[in-house]
Amino acid sequence: MKKIILSLVILTIFACKEEASQVEKKVVSEEKVVLKPIADSDLETAVIYEANIRQYSPEGTFEAFTKDIPQLKQLGVKVIWLMPVFPISETKRKATGGEDSKFATDFPEAEQDKYLGSYYAVSDFTKINPEFGTMEDFRDLVNTAHDNGIYVILDWVPNHTGWDHTWLKTNPEYYTQNDKGEVVHPVDTDWTDVADLNYDNQEMRKAMIADMTYWLTKEGVDGFRCDVAGSVPTNFWEQAIPELRAKKDIFMLAEAWEPELLKDGLFDMAYGWDRHHAMNAIAKGEKDATEFNNALQTDFERYASDDILMNFVTNHDENSWNGTIKERMGEAGEMMTALAYVTPGMPLIYSGQEYDLDHRLLFFEKDSFPHTKGATWELLEKLATLKQNNAALHGGKASAKYNVIVNGKDVISFSRIKDNDEVVFIANVSKENAKVNLVQKGTYLDYLSNKTIELEGDAIPLAVNEFKILVKK
Secondary structure (H helix, E strand, O other), X not given: OHHHHHHHHHHHXXXXXXXXHHHHHHHHHHOOOXXXXXXXXXXXXXXXXXXXXXXXXXXXXXXXXXXXHHHHHHHOEEEEEEOOOOOEOOOOOEOOOOOOOOEHHHOOHHHHHHOOOOOOOEOOOOOOOOOOOOHHHHHHHHHHHHHOOOEEEEEEOOOEEEOOOOHXXXXXXXXXXXXXXXXXXOOOOOOOOEEEEOOOOXXXXXXXXXXXXXXXXXXXXXXXXXXXXXXXXXXXXXXXXXXHHHHOOOEEEEOOOOHHHHOOOOOOEEEOHHHHHHHHXXXXXXOOOHHHHHHHHHHHHHOOOOOEEEEOOOOHHHHHHHOOHHHHHHHHHHHHHHHHHHOOOEEEEEXXXXXOOOOOOOOOOOOOOOOOOOXXXXXXXXXXXXHHHOHHHOOOOOOOEEEEEEEOOOEEEEEEEEOOEEEEEEEEOOOOOEEEEOOOEEEEEEOOOOEEEEEEOOEEEEOOOOEEEEEEO
């Protein structure tokens, strides 16, 4: 009997210790690791990473992504943009997109569960999509990023909500309605799985700002990437962003091009759409090198010198709807990736790009990709190292100068200069071998081949799709 009692005591003590340990773990994981505000110096060298949690891994969870965050530092990542992490509406849940878009309910009942819907049909702005894990898992992700000196911004969807959102029942006046009093989806779109928000309603604006504030003050996120920001009235951003910045120093990315969104302390960065479209067109042979030079010149004229644009060769929309890098850019993909890094601005990596993603990720269903480090990882790592260590590639509010060398049809050629640093980029975008006449003289490092060369105003030969990054020594 004594042995039995002693055993029970030992088990009780062990159970109490285990319970205490679990409580301690929970408390520790809920403690927020707070980074210092994003400094202008961080923005000069930063790379932004778009995380598609659903498709990043076979599990499609926060936990599976979190374990890989430390290695993103190797790629120079300073900001993680999480695609929407919120619950997705069941009502009118989409299964396909485009002109022939269908809802999950259009398919046999046995197939409907595989259609997970669009991340952008949000049913609650203050909760977590259970598909990805729990709020605890989300907090672990944010803390891990912060532990590694990386900021986290949420993909915010201010233009519309899913049809299950609470506001549709409690505050239908928050939504755009037709002359019959029916809530409608956004006009001139096929976004039938979402309800359009009415920005004439001041109470809705306050509710939206309150939900955004929650993530900054309660969950420790560092800002937002705002979906179709140009479709929301600019005066909302003039109202909201100062209120948000009063709570915390934040980073704001607009999915938009409008220069007014970057004025007077509103958004920090917008999309470099024109330069992206130019890269696609040049890679396809539809345009020549002057298209890129013209796009850059237009940007220099319409944006202020301290405005930041995001440079990208792919993102979730491009990959799923317009094609992979290989489909759109063919053999020019590596060259265009390098161009995105050496052009003024901040380069984007989309989930899977670093692993040579070679297929269009499904948008409404589960998908994933192999995590095998190959040529793209090696290139991105080299480009990140150069961007972090050479002032000539600064791309933030104090961006390095951009000087066109030859404004011809066959070759994109320019130099970036800041302080005592200079980087020269040359690329043959024609379908034949070409030469570029450089004015530079002196000793340079052919960065990707790691060979030192002497320039004397030389004509440098380039094969089709060949490019060089020359670093002044």
